[in-house]
Amino acid sequence: MTTLAPVVAALWGLGTPELILIMGMMLLFFGADRLPGLAGSLGKSIREFKKHASDVEDSFRTAIDEGQQKKLPTPAPGSTTQASQPSHVESSTPKQG
Numbered sequence: 073m074t075t076l077a078p079v080v081a082a083l084w085g086l087g088t089p090e091l092i093l094i095m096g097m098m099l100l101f102f103g104a105d106r107l108p109g110l111a112g113s114l115g116k117s118i119r120e121f122k123k124h125a126s127d128v129e130d131s132f133r134t135a136i137d138e139g140q141q142k143k144l145p146t147p148a149p150g151s152t153t154q155a156s157q158p159s160h161v162e163s164s165t166p167k168q169g
Contacts, residue, residue, distance in 0.1 A: 086094075102110060 099107065
């Protein structure tokens, strides 16, 4: 069984006695019946937050990719450039006139 004490201690400098005190106060304030529901609501809120944060990150990445693609010039399909047809080669279509 893993405990959150090392993780919380690393993040906020809270040790085991502080966590026990916080959990005891939560038990007094909310009661044993409401704690599972509060934990479930907290879990759902965290999942929703992560989902929305991921959506925002994806939209930023898409906007950045589109911006980079607009900066790169792309030739139109079927267009010819001077480099593709040397000047000393005549075209194959006959001149009318």
